[in-house]
Amino acid sequence: MSERKPRTGQSRTTLSDVANHIGVSAITISRALNKPELVSEALRQRIDDAVQLLGYVPNRAARSLASAKSHSVVVLVPSLSNTVFVDTLAAIHDTLHPAGYQMLIGDTRYSPQAEEKLLRTYLEYNPDGILITGFDHTPAAQTLLQTAAIPTVHMMELTEQGDSPCVGFSQYDSGYALTRFLLDKGYRRIAFLAAQLDPRTLKRGEGYRAALREAGLYQPHRELAEASPSSVGLGSRLLDRLLLQAPDCDAVFCNNDDLALGVLFQCQRRQIAIPQQLAIAGFNGLDASAWSNPSLTTVDTPRYDIGKAAAAMLLQLMAGKAPAATRVDLGYRLLARDST
């Protein structure tokens, strides 16, 4: 049954198969599929039928090789388990898909080294564009990006250096603003809890520090960070550690809503009244933070819009047009709720 002639497996239907079937040349089939307006109505119909009948599926590799276009875009995010990036991915998909681009999603797991490897691998696909998170890349990765000369947009963060296209908001400002908000509310002994310690977390931490220093209220022992990924459980554990290390805090700035929720739960368990004894603020505006008791103050970040705008800018770049702006600041929104 299974013969083994050289390079002649019972392989898939090709363009020529379809062409032979109706007695025209392969290029005509190609045109009928890619630029239908160049083929006569009648023939196009016959071709469509034959394609259907024979179950023809174009071969992307061949197409990409012949046309030097892959119609695919590499998207590198640090995590798939973080809602932030998932929302961004959804937006990118919603923008690129209608334009006929395929996403190649890579999960760097917050590691620049892993990112470099992914980049190397995905460049083999000859992507027409690249969407990448932040600016924290290995030197080799930067070189790769540069020499590949493929349109690239950086997401989530903004940069002053160079004119790399980017869409995001100022992580520093948002951290500063949330701390400032807590100060204005009258809190004086504000702690900072962080996980993951990616560049964006660190920048928010800087904003936190700057605000407190300005007010003459910065105390290093109120800062607690752990490199492991963020989770509700970690939030609970960090609160316990914080209360040992700095029992006099009157507010906690959690670097994201997972941690904040964990802190809230642990406070409930320890009978700490929120916000009377301790105020809690989170970050990212996740669904759950609006519904907890008390609801959690947080910073809503425009992650969906970032995805939309970054993808739109990339489409411009890939089309060879200059985008309206190469640096788009989408800001953030402080949501003051019952926990502060």
Added chain:
Amino acid sequence: MSERKPRTGQSRTTLSDVANHIGVSAITISRALNKPELVSEALRQRIDDAVQLLGYVPNRAARSLASAKSHSVVVLVPSLSNTVFVDTLAAIHDTLHPAGYQMLIGDTRYSPQAEEKLLRTYLEYNPDGILITGFDHTPAAQTLLQTAAIPTVHMMELTEQGDSPCVGFSQYDSGYALTRFLLDKGYRRIAFLAAQLDPRTLKRGEGYRAALREAGLYQPHRELAEASPSSVGLGSRLLDRLLLQAPDCDAVFCNNDDLALGVLFQCQRRQIAIPQQLAIAGFNGLDASAWSNPSLTTVDTPRYDIGKAAAAMLLQLMAGKAPAATRVDLGYRLLARDST
């Protein structure tokens, strides 16, 4: 600066460029990179250096076209914002990556139609294997899968019909077991809240119904379902609706932990004592459910292991070997906690 000769862009470094650079033939470079043991030590070293120097990146399209292998695997999941699938994806990545396979991730958004389109698109990549969620495909998608004759493993659910390779657990049984557990605890008026209404949700609902019918306690008005995606907020809203419709419930089976958390929050707001006045059970064993107050009873599903096992089975199939079993039931684990 930017000349435009036909088909001669300042294109990327190719194999022949590297070959010319050191004066050997292209195939030797190819071998040095793919089957290093076939090339002499000295030459291999020189080739590696040249590759480095010239920044050579292989062209996947050409490779795939010439070798009829794409070294990529299509993975279709219903959602990227659902932790369940994200964990599964992580496991798949951890298994396929070391074996040299690339993942092409497709998000079907719980729509069989979207799935069919994605499948069609991704088949153009000539994937060596396919991982797909469940068995709920359009007829056209089933035909595609069949005629493509590419090794395929179904995840999450098990089937009795046919011998399609699958890895998962019985959704029906898990729904039945959780309901049975609540019955054994003495609850008699058990409600069921569901969102999304994908096939797996429906099967758990069937399990719930069967258990209650057996006990002669099934009441349709205690079942509440909404097609919109699951979220904490939706859980809160569904509880409100449930209390209007069936105020006498003594327990709620939430089809997943998001909903359960929303229900818990809403109960707190309405001063309903958990579990004294109302017991709550969730599904999927998410992080947060272990830390809430009270902690939530839930069913832990082996989503990481499902990914692992499915990917491992696919590797076997792609290697042309027959896997040990083509139907792997990984079970589930009931986590009884304070909310029941």
Added chain:
DNA sequence: TTTATTCATGTTAGCGTTAACATATTCAGG
């Protein structure tokens, strides 16, 4: 009617890589 113009299709070649089959070259064993 002739010529220019559009429209519809075809021919040829090449994208970058690897499979399959050579062809040297080296080395061991008799």
Added chain:
DNA sequence: CCTGAATATGTTAACGCTAACATGAATAAA
């Protein structure tokens, strides 16, 4: 010193598709 096997490299063609140019037919303009 010769033979046969192993080792190291090369030649050729093909994978499936599309860019670029070419051709023939139909239509419009002169």
